[in-house]
Amino acid sequence: MIYTLTPSPSLDLVMKFSQDLIPGGAYRATEEELRPGGRGINISIMLKNLGIDSTALGFVAGFSGDELMRLTSESGIKTGFIRVRRGRTRINLKLHDPKQETKLNGLGPVVTSKDIEYLKHRVASLNDGDFLVLAGNIPPSLPQDIYGVFCSAVANKDIKIVLDAPSPLWDGVLPFKPFLFKANLGEIADHLQCTVADLTPEIIRNKARLLCKSGAKHVIISMGRDGALYSGQDDQQMHIIVPELPDVVDKTGAGDSMIAGFLSDYLKRQDILSAVKNAVAAGTATAGSAGLASASEVQTLRVRI
Numbered sequence: 001m002i003y004t005l006t007p008s009p010s011l012d013l014v015m016k017f018s019q020d021l022i023p024g025g026a027y028r029a030t031e032e033e034l035r036p037g038g039r040g041i042n043i044s045i046m047l048k049n050l051g052i053d054s055t056a057l058g059f060v061a062g063f064s065g066d067e068l069m070r071l072t073s074e075s076g077i078k079t080g081f082i083r084v085r086r087g088r089t090r091i092n093l094k095l096h097d098p099k100q101e102t103k104l105n106g107l108g109p110v111v112t113s114k115d116i117e118y119l120k121h122r123v124a125s126l127n128d129g130d131f132l133v134l135a136g137n138i139p140p141s142l143p144q145d146i147y148g149v150f151c152s153a154v155a156n157k158d159i160k161i162v163l164d165a166p167s168p169l170w171d172g173v174l175p176f177k178p179f180l181f182k183a184n185l186g187e188i189a190d191h192l193q194c195t196v197a198d199l200t201p202e203i204i205r206n207k208a209r210l211l212c213k214s215g216a217k218h219v220i221i222s223m224g225r226d227g228a229l230y231s232g233q234d235d236q237q238m239h240i241i242v243p244e245l246p247d248v249v250d251k252t253g254a255g256d257s258m259i260a261g262f263l264s265d266y267l268k269r270q271d272i273l274s275a276v277k278n279a280v281a282a283g284t285a286t287a288g289s290a291g292l293a294s295a296s297e298v299q300t301l302r303v304r305i
Contacts, residue, residue, distance in 0.1 A: 002047060002054040002131040002263060003080075005123070006040030007146060008090060008108040008139040009058045011068050016096045035291075036071040037092060039135035039164055042253045044077045046260035046282065046292045052267060054133075055080050057122060061109035062088025082119045086110035090139075094252070108139045116146065123150045128158040131263060134173065135164045135256070148172035163216075164259050167191035174215040181216035182259055185223055204229055205237060218272065220262065220279060222255055228283070230276045238273065240280045243304040253292050258283035261298060277305045 015029040036045070044056045055078040060068055065081070068089050072079055090106030126132060132154060134147045143149070147169055151161060160179035163170070167183070167190045174181075188207055189196045204221060208231035211219045219231040230238040261282025266275040281302040285293035 001127075002044075002052065002133065003123075003126060004040035004044045004047075004054055004056050004133040004135060005119075005150065006038035006056065006058040006136050007142055008136070009036065009038035009041050009056075009060065009068055009081075010090045010092045010106065010108075011035070011064050011071075012037035012092045012094055014094045014096070017098075019097065020099055021095060021097045021102065034067070034071070036068050036075065039256050040133060041068075041072060041077075042256035042292060043133055043135055043164075043260050044072075045075050046253070046257045046286070047264055048076045049292060050260060050264040050282070050295050050298065052260075052264045053078065057081065057119065059084050059109060059111050059115060059119065060089045061086065064091050065089035065109070080122055082115055082122070084109045084111050084115045086112075087141075108141065110141050116142070116149070120149060120153050124153040126154055126157065126159055129160075131160045131162060131179070133162040133164070133259065133263075135162075135259070137166050138169060144169070145172050148176070151176040162259060162263070164255065170211075174211070177215040177217065179217050180259070180262060181211055181219045182255065182262075183211075183219075183221050184255055185221070188221060205231070208237065209235065220258065220276065222258055222283060228258070228276070228280050230272075232272065238276060240276055240305060242280055242284045243301060254283045254287040257286040257292060278302060281305055 012035045014033045016031040017027050018030050041056055044054045047054045056072055057080045060081045061084045087109030090108040092106055093104040095102040138144055138146055151173055161176055162180040163173045163178045164182045167187045185196050208219045208221055208229055212231050212233045217233055221229045227241045258279040262275045262279035265278035282298045285297040285301050
């Protein structure tokens with residue numbers, strides 16, 4: 001079983017406007033959609049699209065937490081959320097006008113040490129062979145080493161850890177030798193304290209090798225239209241090229257879709273090259289879709305990689 005853990009999931013209210021938004025103005029949306037959000041939630045939904053069941057974990061609170069659980073369950077996802085007493089599940093606004101997208105992110109609930117212990121106990125109950133996907137940022141209300149706490153809870157079991165998180169959180173998980181480590185160019189640049197423009201192909205390849213030497217078994221670095229770089233502990237590296245897309249519709253969830261694409265294919269075939277190709281196909285398909293891609297959209301791209 002795959003378990004996705006999102007420390008601070010969200011309700012994402014996506015609103016589209018026909019005119020450019022100017023600060024201080026009053027506008028009426030032409031379209032709107034309420035979606036369950038957060039990296040781990042996206043991964044669970046994309047896994048479902050690809051025919052793989054998973055269980056979503058995390059903290060929820062308030063009326064927005066109720067709606068998040070309802071929408072997640074409605075998507076066919078099993079849940080194991082811990083309900084906390086203070087605050088509410090964050091509500092994020094994504095405002096699309098003809099020129100740009102503006103994102104306004106909420107704060108999330110107040111999580112206590114007792115709440116963390118409940119979720120730690122839930123994580124500790126995972127069985128040998130399960131996957132634990134740690135996905136997304138850690139809000140200020142939580143200890144920034146919480147991913148390491150969850151990894152410690154399963155350190156004595158054969159649990160395959162997957163990490164998809166901002167670079168400040170890497171060092172707390174790498175000692176636990178994650179099965180899959182996914183990053184993008186912005187996160188690589190942050191970790192190296194440089195800009196994305198400073199990243200040469202050689203720098204990216206060397207960083208991927210160093211991440212493997214630091215403990216990660218499989219590393220995927222997404223590079224947008226340049227595809228993705230894979231690196232393994234046997235020093236094998238592959239550059240996967242993406243097919244040309246007519247246009248990028250919405251990049252939200254593309255990285256999450258890569259994780260889901262990799263895991264869904266690996267569970268079926270136990271073949272790393274095939275899984276990496278499927279990861280790139282899934283991420284690219286979602287970038288070219290309004291929302292997370294379907295299985296047929298992923299397969300259409302997969303045969304072109």
